Amino acid sequence: MLRTLATFSGLLLLALAARAAAITVPATTDQDPALPSLTANGYRFHAESFGDTGKPVLIVLHGGPGGDYRYLLGLQALSDVRRVVFYDQRGSGLSPRVPAETISVEGYLDDLDAIVNQVSPGRPIDLLGHSWGAMLASAYTGRHPDKVRRLVLAEPGFLDKDTMEAAMGGGWPGWAVVGGMARAWLSQWRVDSGGDPHARRDWLIGQMMTLFQAGATCDGRVPALEGWRAGGAVYDAMIGRMGDDPAFAARLSFRRGVEAFAGPVLLMTGGCSPRMGEAQQRRHMVHFRNARLVNLPDAGHALFNDQPEAAMREVRRFLDAQP
Incomplete structure (x- = not known):
């Protein structure tokens, strides 16, 4: 009782x-025209860029699926060496809503390619993705290895069906x-x-x-x-x-074609991230020709927020390294 x-x-x-x-x-960009935006692939993304237009471009891809880039805005500090571009993916953040049936990985890669062609025409970009964004970054690099110069993958959840179970599992x-x-x-x-x-x-x-x-x-x-x-x-x-x-889940692959990418790859992980941590990222490393792994011991999955100075230091070192 x-x-x-x-x-x-x-x-x-x-x-x-x-x-x-x-x-x-x-509000989203279709509801509030004052929001910063970028129109590509026939769609008005919520987007911002920082840094001089003449600098090499770094595009940042946020997590989710369905998140936004606000939690990654600390990366705008890299605007002293790059033009840093952020955007909320289609249907996410402050970008306009679209029907669920129109959303696909292929569509997201088409969106990213349209943005790349607009902000860095004829010049390879640096690409940084976190979690879901890292999965998209890997998939894009496999599809367009000639358009990516350097690749930062911060704890991609999984890249294929073999690594999906480790990322999607969990107890109480x-x-x-x-x-x-x-x-x-x-x-x-x-x-x-x-x-x-x-x-x-x-x-x-x-x-x-x-x-x-x-x-x-x-x-x-x-x-x-x-x-x-x-x-x-x-x-x-x-x-x-x-x-x-x-x-559908078994068909998903975010690593198809990455073996053709010869550029440097930095995988980042947090020491307090059990499912997407070091063991998972070592499984991902084997698919890339020129990859190294950095573990931030006092960070969880949100490593750019848990240890922003340490994470930024590693990204800067990677971007500044000689080819």
């Missing part, structure tokens, strides 16, 4: 909290995560959609994506990563479809 009463009381408190102040989500997430998920589920009804049919789902997926990071931090806490807005449809089109369609 007491346990039932305690459970009911907890749920009541959560329900009351869910009726608190409304939550708003930021812990009560803190479960409680956070319950609060997020209730709190989603506080989202003021303002007529935006994607707002509530985007907000909920953003909360869940952050909570899932708790198992890849040095202290086990949920990381305080800054983000604008998740892309719920993107997450559903990729992660959701992988769960529902094993054949």
